[in-house]
Amino acid sequence: MSALDDAWDRADRLPDAVLVAGYIVALWLVLAAVAAAVGGQQATNLAAGFVGSVTLLIGAYALLTLALNLQWGYTGLFNIGIAGFMAVGAYTTAILTAPVNPSTAGGVPGFGLPLWVGLPGGMVAAAVVGAVAALPALRLRADYLAIVTVALSEIIRLFVNWRGAQEVTYFGQTFGTGGATGIGFKSPRRVVADLVTGVGQPVVSAAESIGVSAPNVVNIAYGLGLLALVAASFWLLNRLVESPFGRVLKAIREDETVTQSLGKDTRLFKIKAFMIGCALMGLAGALFRGNAGYISPAQFRPTVTFYVFAALIIGGSGSNTGSILGAATFTALLFYLPARLGENLPTFGASSPGNIVDAVSPLGVLNPGPLVAYVAGNVSTLRFVLIGVVLVYIIQNRPVTPMSEPDTAEPASATTTDVPTTSDAVDAPLLEVDGLRKEFGGVTAVDGASFRVAPGSLTGLIGPNGAGKSTTFNCITGIHEPTGGTVRFDGQDVTGLASHTLANRGLVRTFQIARELSEMTVLENVMLAPPGQRGESAARAVLPGLRDQVREAEREVVETAWETLDFFEIAHLAHENAGSLSGGQRKLLEMARVLSTDPEMVLLDEPLAGVNPTLEEKLLDRIDELRRDGLTFLLVEHDMDVIMRHCEHIIVMHQGQVLAEGDADTIQSDERVLEAYLGGDV
Amino acid sequence: MGIAESVSEGRRLAVERPGVGVLAVVLLYLVVDLLVKLSGTTVLAYGIPLVGGSLSTGSLLSMLLDGLLVGLAVGLAGIGLSMTYSILDFANFAHGDTVTAGAFLGWVAASLTATAGADAALSERFLFDAGRQLGAASALLPILVGLVAAAVGTVGVVLLIDRLTYRPMRGADNISLLIASIGVALALRYLIAFVFGTQTSGVASSSVRFQILPGLAVTDNELALLFVSASLMVGVHLLLQRTKLGKAMRAMADNEDLARVTGIPTERVVRFTWILGGALAGVGGYLLVLESGTISFNFGWIRLLLIFAAVIVGGIGSIYGAMAGGVLIGLVDSLALIWLPSGLTRAAAFAVLIVVLLLRPSGIFGGVSTA
Incomplete structure (x- = not known):
């Protein structure tokens, strides 16, 4: 095994394009060897035929796996309607x-x-x-989307098949579509x-001199043309995903x-990626x-959809290089080669019986010949069994990583009291929450909470576990839609707006458990955040003329990202994967990203949860510094000392409502707050 | 509820869920059109036929019967899919091929029984090329033996598949399991093709026809399908409601972790899910062939989407939903012929599937999971 591992290691270090090209050439050689073994006089022409057919298959499947990888591997859209879009x-x-006056009858x-x-x-039509x-x-679950797409692909097929x-x-x-008989049109192969x-006549003559027929030269040329298209798509998609x-x-x-x-x-990004695919x-x-x-x-x-899936899973979804390698492996080794081997397998003189019974029964007299011949004659059937088994084997040993799904509601504590509480007036508040309610089924997590946050302030939101603090946050930031009440930000009603809309208006949040994007580097995490980046348009990301603007914008984004990382003193971690950071560093990263x-x-x-005291001081210093620049903070925290x-x-929540508010002294001397924290009745 | 309330309720619905509102209008139009068609008149507006046409009661009834028959078999097959979807939490794309496997096992057994003692080569008895066609009235015993074999044999097949494929990946996410089931589907389908070939064979034809009304007749095979599927559905109902195992299954469909901490042996429930679902899938496949008369290696795969439609329309995880969804999809598939050309009726059934998934993913029979 070590020799093989070694070979893999070496292959890993090759540039992707060289690796892919080398692999395809190796597959050609395998097929040529098979042709040489069985072809006799015609070996050269047979080899050319094999290579031509398999190149066409590799090219076609590679295009399809690249497309599926963009949809599924990059955005988690589990599309099994590939046949329909094709x-x-x-x-x-x-x-x-199709010609305006078709020459053939019908x-x-x-x-x-x-x-x-x-x-x-x-x-364009497919997009x-x-x-x-x-x-x-x-918005559907991944497996529902799968069923919708496969149903759509069948509807499309039934429609083009329809006589009407x-x-x-x-x-x-x-x-028209030609109904069940199909439709003839300008052949792309004809062009090749x-x-x-025409131009390539010398090549054809040369090929013919070594026994390769002209149609086979065309085959190979067409296959290579498809591969060129694959290379272009690969280059484009790599540009896009980077x-x-x-x-x-x-x-x-x-x-x-x-x-x-x-x-x-x-949603916009997902739809764009889906359309390109x-x-x-x-x-x-x-x-x-x-x-x-x-x-x-x-x-x-x-x-055909499921063959594309098999090819992508063999190659490993999430990687463009893997997509092409998977397509090549699937089509050449699992799809094409077994069928050719089956045609040429030696049967030791036995002729293939017409059915399984006649093939198996001679085993009773210890004559395996008919069964061998039957198997050989049905290799093109059995290869699909093999494909199925390979698929199961791969998925058992390398399950796909589950995609993220948008948050769903988690219920908090219930409450029955209905005394409305209002907060003291603050002059021209930045955030106004009025009578906010959130019910989960029968559970009321937030029950008419009202408070205001003054611009430039650091306001604390505290309360015992289950008081509704996190749900309040989720309702304000558009993760949950409130059942009732209003949220006003900067004088405008923003109740129930999507979180990305709020973020674009300047209202953002961090999460209780730091949610760094762990597979991306610290720098990438921060670079993601700036709003309205030029390169976030798919067209600008790939088109030559527009890419210069993107590159320029990107330089600025990098520069600012480094400054932000410096500010939080995590610049030395910039190229680490965010997943490898400590708990405290993750909190800092989240702050850097949100800012x-x-x-x-x-x-x-x-x-500050799970942050060590040194980092804690650092974080609080940063917050103070940012407040001086005019930022407003609303803080949920369990550490009373920090809050006070x-x-x-300070706003105190209890059982979904605002129990008390005021400065530290007021809160600390409030009987009701003490009782709430000690679990007594209010 | 007063009319005013209904109207305001309707208006609220139309505003809040426009999709549902449009759907209601379409359904209303179809019902009105159907009634006008039955009365044999056509209502024109500016010379364009608005509603109506002609449709005889007899042909409507025979369409209803067709839809009901296919729907019952599809519903039966769908129970297994619905159960694995809710209890094992994945869309099993191999279910259609399980249905095929059951049909082949059953019809081989029926064919062997029918030719027992006859002087025929084994290959002729075992395979379906001899042109022998069975009917429920003329060959009751072979048909019954085949029915049992379809159930028992399919249970064996699915338990083996579970042992080899799904058990090693218990707890994997639903997309991984879905992909594994695609692999199983390919392997199973082409194993069947390896053994039985890829041709379509006629294996069943009715031996008796009962004329109920002018234009409406029912055959012995159709009656057998009606009787077997109805009694199996009652049986499944009793099993789930009355037995401890049935309760455990319902609990597990609802919340697996909770079921486990309350001491329900989940692995045993999983096995039983496969047993019950497999048996019903096998019988469903067997009955579909009894009704259509022909069998081929990919007929279950082709019908898989129809079975999915039944399960989703009925609400994933709901066993009664699968039965009702099956009948509903069967009816859509056959009644769509009133309005659509014959090439597009299947497309209509799939369109219903998509509409339900988009507007009401919990199924039209309410969000109640499992029975």
Whole structure:
């Protein structure tokens, strides 16, 4: 094993592109060797045939796995409607490019446009259908989204199969899907063939001189063309995921709630990623299924979706390089090679019996020949059993990491008292909470709490466990929708607004248990936060002309991030993964991140829990410093000493309501507060 | 509730949940249209037919019967899917192929029984190429033997699959389990293809036809399906309500951790879930073939989405929901023919699935989990 490990180690150090290219060449060599073993006189041509077919498969599946990886691996959108999006792309391309007057009898007319219009048209159509599918389905659980997408893909297939869509005429233009018989259109392979027999004639002649037929040269050329497209997509997608846009995608994958609370409209990012993936799937549908210029509904059954999944899981979701390697492994070694081996397996003179009974019964007289022959004759069936087993084996040994799901409600304590409490008036408060209520089923966690927070203040919110402090925070910051009452921020009603909208208006929060994005570096965590980054647009992230602006903006973001890290004295940890930080460092990072959103007011949920005294002082110093710059803080904290020493205004909550408020002396001398903390009746 | 209240309730619904409001309008239109169609008139507006057409009571009834029959078998198969979804917490994509496996096991047993003692080659008795077709009235014993074999054999299959696949990954997240089930589905489907080939074979045809009304007839095979599925559903109900195991299963579907700390042997409940779900899936598959007459290696896979639709429409985890959802989806699948061309009726059933998932993921029969 050590030799193998060693080889892996060495392979790991190679640049990804070299690794992928080397792997594909190795697969070609394996197939050529098989061809040499069984091909006899025709070995060279057979090898060329094998290589051509497998290159087409690798290219097509690699496009599909890259697309799926963007959707599932990067944003957690579990799409098993791949076949449907392929169909939309392929059929749109077909309808756009089918000849206006089809030469064959029964052919369906189309718009007769060239392929360079038809292919982008197909991609756009697939992306649009993807957006329509994703828009309502985004909030669903991952497995529900899966079922919605697979149902959609079947609806699409049934629709193009429908006789009513076979040929229609609108506004004098006749077109259609061709129904169950399918549709012929401009063959992408034809384009390559014309090139090869035209410009590439010397190559063809050379190939023919070593026994490779011209169609096989075209095959290989088409396959290589697809690989070139894969390389372009790979390059583009890598650019995309390494841009600020990709940074947000990674953050969503880790913790969608946090990403939202930092002011990112996560739904928009998810839909964009989903659409880009669907566009690629549409392109693959046209170039793979429609490579010969003909498609029919039977080519878009859900089975193909599951092959793409198998390929991605073999390669490892979450990595673009892995996606391509998985596609190559799946198509060459599991899909294509077994079938070729099966055709050529030696059967030791036994001819294959027609059914399993005749194959097995000779075993009774110790004659395995018929069974061997039967197995050999059915390898193309058995390879799917193998694919299934490999899939189960991989997922058992390497389960996918569960994706983050947005927070759901957690009930706190109940209360029955209904005495309304109001706070003393503060002049022009920054935050006004009025009669806030939150019920979880029958449990009332917050029961008419009202208070105000003055601008530039450090206000403490305290109360015994279950008093409703965290739920109040969640209602203010848009994580929970309040059952009743209003929240006003900076004079405007912000009740029930989404957390990313609030963050963009300057109201942000930290979490009770620090929620760092652990797979991202400390620096990346902070760089995620600044609002309205130019590179968060997918187009700007990849298009050459616009990328310069992104790079410039990014330089500023990095600079500011370093300053912020310096301010919190964690700059030396910048390149560590956030997951490796200590508890206290995580709290500092969370503060740094939340301040990078350029807020007006920060809600701190137990920022000092689990922080050692030295760090605690550091944190409190920073808060004081930031207050001098005009920031407002609302602080939930259990450490009474800190609250009493640092907060000029303190609000005490009990049983979902505001029990008392005032400065430290007032609170400390309040009988009701003492009783609440000691568990007595109020 | 007074009319004014209903109206204001309706208005509130329309404002707060526009999707539900649109759906209600569509359903109302369909009902009105159906009634007008039955009366044989057409209402035109500016020359465009608004509602109506023609539809005979007989053909409506026979559509209802078709839908009911397919729906019962789908519902039966759906119980197992619903139970694994709620108790093991994953969408089992191998369930359709479990249904296929049950059908093959059952029909092989039926075929062997029917040809017992006959002078025929084993391959001819074991496989379905001989053109032999069984009916419930003419070959009652083989059909019954096949029914039992479908149930027992499928239990064996699912227990083996659980042992090999899902048990080593108990507690994994639901997407990992879902992917594992995709692997199981592929392996199982193509093992069946390896043994039985990929052709479609006719194995059942009715031997007796009872004319109930003009235009409405029912065959012996359809009656057998009706009787078997109805009695199994009653049986499952009694099992869940009356036995300790049934209560434990319901508890586990509700909250696994809570069930475990209260001393419910979860592993035993899991095993029983597979046993019950597997047996019903096998019988469901067997009955689907009895009704349609033909069998092929991927018929369960093709129907999987329909079974999912039944389970989701009925509410995941609810066993009665799966039964009712099955019938509802069966009816949608067959009644959609009144309004849609024949190529799109299945698409309508899937559209119902999507609409329910989007508007009411807990299923239309309320959010009550498990029975």
